[in-house]
Amino acid sequence: MKLVIAPDQDTACAHVADMLYTCCAQNPAAVLGLATGRTMERVYGHLVRRMHDRPVNLAGCTTFNLDEYCGPVARTAQSYRAYMQHHLFRHLDILPTQTHLPPGDTDDVTAACARYETAIRAAGGIDLQLLGIGHTGHIGFNEPLSSFASRTRRVRLAPATRTQNAEMFGDCPDDVPQHALTVGVGTILETRRAVLLATGPGKAAIIARVTEGAISPMTSASALHFHPDCTFVLDEDAAMDLSDECRWMAEFIPPRH
Ligand code: GLP
Numbered sequence: 001m002k003l004v005i006a007p008d009q010d011t012a013c014a015h016v017a018d019m020l021y022t023c024c025a026q027n028p029a030a031v032l033g034l035a036t037g038r039t040m041e042r043v044y045g046h047l048v049r050r051m052h053d054r055p056v057n058l059a060g061c062t063t064f065n066l067d068e069y070c071g072p073v074a075r076t077a078q079s080y081r082a083y084m085q086h087h088l089f090r091h092l093d094i095l096p097t098q099t100h101l102p103p104g105d106t107d108d109v110t111a112a113c114a115r116y117e118t119a120i121r122a123a124g125g126i127d128l129q130l131l132g133i134g135h136t137g138h139i140g141f142n143e144p145l146s147s148f149a150s151r152t153r154r155v156r157l158a159p160a161t162r163t164q165n166a167e168m169f170g171d172c173p174d175d176v177p178q179h180a181l182t183v184g185v186g187t188i189l190e191t192r193r194a195v196l197l198a199t200g201p202g203k204a205a206i207i208a209r210v211t212e213g214a215i216s217p218m219t220s221a222s223a224l225h226f227h228p229d230c231t232f233v234l235d236e237d238a239a240m241d242l243s244d245e246c247r248w249m250a251e252f253i254p255p256r257h
Contacts, residue, residue, distance in 0.1 A: 001224065002231040003211070003250035005239045009199040010042065011256040012235040016130065016197045017046030021056070023128045029060040031120075033129035033183075033191055034088070035140075036065065036080045038167075039199055040132060041087055048091040058094040062123045064116075065101040066131070066140035066188075070154060070179040074104030078168050102152060102181035113152040113181060120187070129191035133198050135160050137206050137219030141182035148223045150184030185223045194230040196221065198238040207234060208241035 006012035020043070024030045034040075051058075068080045076082065081101050089099055100119060106112035120126060131139045136158045142150065143158045157165075162176040169175040188194065198207050210221040211232065217223075224230045239247070 001211075001227075003239075003242075003246065004231060004233045005247070005250045005252050006233065006235050007253075007255045009235045009237070011253060012197060012199050012233050013039075013042040014046045014256045015253060016043050016195055016233050017050060019195055020047050020128065020130065021050045024058060024061055025054075025056045027127060028057060029124070030062075031123045031125065031127050032061065032063045033126040033188075033194075034063050034065045034084065035130045035132045036067070036083050037132040037165075039197055040130070043130070043197065044087040048088065051092060055093075058092055061094055062098045063094070063100065064120055064123070064126060064183070065099075067180050067182040068102045068104035069177040070104045070109075070181060071177055072105060073177050079104065102183070104181050106181075109154045109181070113154070116152045116181075116183070117187065120183075126191040127193065129188060129194040131188070131194060131196040131221075131224075133196060133203060133206060133210070133221050135164050135202070135206055137210055137221050139185070139188055139196070139221045139224070141180045142185050142188075142220035144218045144220070146185050146217055146220045148189070148217060148220075148226070149186040151187055152181065152183045154179055155182055185217075185220050189223060189227055191227075192229065194224060194227050195233060196224065196230065197233045199235040201237040201240065203234075203238040204241040207232070207238050208243075212243060212246055 102116050103112050141155050162173040165176050166173045215222045
């Protein structure tokens with residue numbers, strides 16, 4: 001695992017946006033794995049600006065998101081499809097048919113999840129997987145006890161996750177859907193390259209646990225120690241609980257103005 005520590009949130013987000021931009025610029029048929037959450041909003045802002053300043057042909061680019069809420073909410077403004085449309089897709093010259101999210105409103109979950117895995121494989125696998133992290137240590141919506149071999153499936157969300165994600169639901173955790181579809185930890189471990197972004201003091205404890213603690217399905221992000229090419233990009237706030245031994249291994253990047 002590689003560690004990159006940025007002096008502030010904006011520099012960390014811009015760094016990750018650069019990685020996504022470079023992946024698309026170097027490979028006209030890039031397959032991106034995308035994530036949602038407040039942390040990513042700034043990343044997508046930087047990426048959109050970069051794409052406007054120096055356009056890249058995205059006609060051959062394909063995207064697969066990590067997760068989507070289950071039920072009718074998957075067709076509303078609170079869905080992750082709507083989030084992606086708002087923060088990224090509508091600003092880019094990317095074909096809607098090339099953007100994929102797990103279909104949270106499906107009647108046949110098993111078949112839909114199998115089709116999602118097949119579609120990822122048919123696209124040639126994911127070149128660069130973007131990841132956030134939840135307070136439970138989840139990547140995607142792989143809550144505690146997710147098998148490291150898990151694939152795309154329906155999961156029950158942990159109470160801490162419903163609290164963390166309540167903002168889109170009028171700050172009412174009970175209104176956050178109880179279930180979601182998520183790609184599995186096994187699916188994520190098969191991506192060619194992964195980058196996990198965490199910013200802010202609220203992520204410091206879980207980042208220290210995932211980076212230096214036990215590798216355990218209780219914190220699914222710890223599975224990333226088994227990923228062959230994974231980088232954690234942190235700001236100083238999210239990195240503040242890391243040990244000196246860990247920080248010695250990190251690359252420190254300068255502030256971006
Ligand atoms: C949701 C997503 C996760 C993401 C997390 C981070 O739970 N399903 O994939 O990692 O948000 O959220 P935030 O960036 O808002 O802290």
